[in-house]
Structure formats: C-alpha cells, structure tokens
Amino acid sequence: MTFIPRGLIVDMDGVLYRGNRPLPGLGEFFAALGCRPFLLVTNNSLVSAQDCSRKLAAMGVAVPPSAILTVSDATGRYLAARYPAGSRCQVLGSTALRAAVAAAGLVLVSAAADVVVTGLDTGLSYPALAEAVRALAAGAGFVATSFDPVLLTEDGVAPGAGAVVAALRACVPAIPVCVGKPSPAMFDQAASQLGLPARDVLVVGDSLASDIAGGRAAGARTALLLTGVSGQADVCSPHRPDLVMDGLPELSAFLHTGWQPGGIR
Numbered sequence: 001m002t003f004i005p006r007g008l009i010v011d012m013d014g015v016l017y018r019g020n021r022p023l024p025g026l027g028e029f030f031a032a033l034g035c036r037p038f039l040l041v042t043n044n045s046l047v048s049a050q051d052c053s054r055k056l057a058a059m060g061v062a063v064p065p066s067a068i069l070t071v072s073d074a075t076g077r078y079l080a081a082r083y084p085a086g087s088r089c090q091v092l093g094s095t096a097l098r099a100a101v102a103a104a105g106l107v108l109v110s111a112a113a114d115v116v117v118t119g120l121d122t123g124l125s126y127p128a129l130a131e132a133v134r135a136l137a138a139g140a141g142f143v144a145t146s147f148d149p150v151l152l153t154e155d156g157v158a159p160g161a162g163a164v165v166a167a168l169r170a171c172v173p174a175i176p177v178c179v180g181k182p183s184p185a186m187f188d189q190a191a192s193q194l195g196l197p198a199r200d201v202l203v204v205g206d207s208l209a210s211d212i213a214g215g216r217a218a219g220a221r222t223a224l225l226l227t228g229v230s231g232q233a234d235v236c237s238p239h240r241p242d243l244v245m246d247g248l249p250e251l252s253a254f255l256h257t258g259w260q261p262g263g264i265r
Helices: 026-033 049-058 071-082 095-103 126-137 161-169 184-194 208-217 248-257
Strands: 007-011 038-042 068-070 088-092 115-118 141-144 150-153 156-159 201-205 221-225 243-245
Touching: 007 184, 007 208, 026 248, 038 184, 049 068, 068 071, 068 184, 071 095, 071 115, 071 141, 071 184, 088 095, 088 126, 115 126, 115 161, 126 161, 141 161, 150 161, 184 201, 184 208, 201 208, 208 221, 221 248, 243 248
Parallel strands: 007 038, 007 201, 038 068, 088 115, 115 141, 201 221, 221 243
Antiparallel strands: 150 156
C-alpha cells in the first residue's frame, strides 16, 4: 500500500537551511505541500517561533509563527500541563526559553525553585548553577530542553544544552525529563497541533539520533534527508528511517507520488 502523508513535521536546520543559507529546493518544497498541514520544529532553545519565521521570510518563504514549534514553546506547554500556575521556576537558558516558561504561567525565580529548566545558556554563571543545584537537592523538578552535549558553531564545537544538564547531574543525583528531540514528547505535541494521529504524519529530519529516533518513538513515519548531520553510511543504525532522500527536491516529488513503506534506497 502506498503511503502519502496527511501532514508533515519538519526539522529546520540541516533540512530547510544550513546556517543562514537556504538549501536547494526550499521554495519548491513549500509549494509542493499545497494544503497539506505541516509544522516546523527545532531543538534550538535560543530562538523563538517569530525568529524562525523572520529567518525563513529572508529566504523568500512565508511561514507564520503558528506553524513553527520551538523546543522552548514545547517546554512551556509541558510545564503548563504538569505544574500549577504560580509555580516557581528557575531557568538556565535563553530569553526565548524564559519567555515561554513565563507564558506557561510559571513564576521566574533565581533561587528556591519548584522546578529547574535547562536549555542552552550562553551566559551561565556559577551563582545560577549553584542555586539550581540547591533546588534540585531539595527535590525540585528537573526539565531539560535537550541532552545534546555539544553545539556546532562557525568557530567549531561549543558546549550544548546537554552540557548544562551534565554539570547539574555531576552535583546531584536528579534525573531530568527531556522535552526536545529525540523525546517523543515534542513529536506528540506537534502531531496533536496538526490534529492528526502520528501514524498519518511524516517526520522529516537530517539526524538519525534526533529526528528519526524521536519520530519513530512517537509512531510516525520518517524520512532522512542527507543534507545535514547523518549520511547514507549511517542508515544501518538502530534508528532506521522509512525513507532516505537526497534533499528537498526529492521530498517534493514524493509528496506528489507517495512510496511503498520500507522502500529505503
């Protein structure tokens, strides 16, 4: 039976663009979507949906912020569903993450928190880290946007959001909940926002360990694009995608024709 997805969940960096450079076929891909619902997702906790929308607009593609789910927004929704309004939250992370947590109804504090939330924090200070350790030691909840230990930058490798998690776990035996990819939590939120069961959704990404593993865990079909983190030689990993594609032009073609499940080239 040919599978044609009813909706798509699409990673951005490494799939739609690399840095500030659009990848080939970007405009044609959005044209090929037609009226099919889609949601763009990112594990980058430094950016807001508005930031991503403006970036795509500069590349000639109009995507409203409502069609973009950042890990910061996903984390805010996760917290809102599990912590009552007014709960005290210490955020080790960006302005975008702090805004999402505040929008979820939690009160931002610098000490004695009910829950500690970690993201990529480029201005992390020792006093903030110490207060987070004390809160976790006292039994505060522990929520992370990502376990990615490193971040690839123009200057080379830098500490990622997972490095903040590792620093805290080196001090206290607290086990964090990860909201971002590859946790199925973010994909479940995305499918729910699309109004579709995960089995009818195609998750598109460039990372086997993040996009493909998370999509599979959520029960969605998956497509790996060979334009980013993972290459053809990695496809035999445990996180086997339903389809491997060279890039956006091939994805656009398959949106019109569909494919036989399991048809990995």
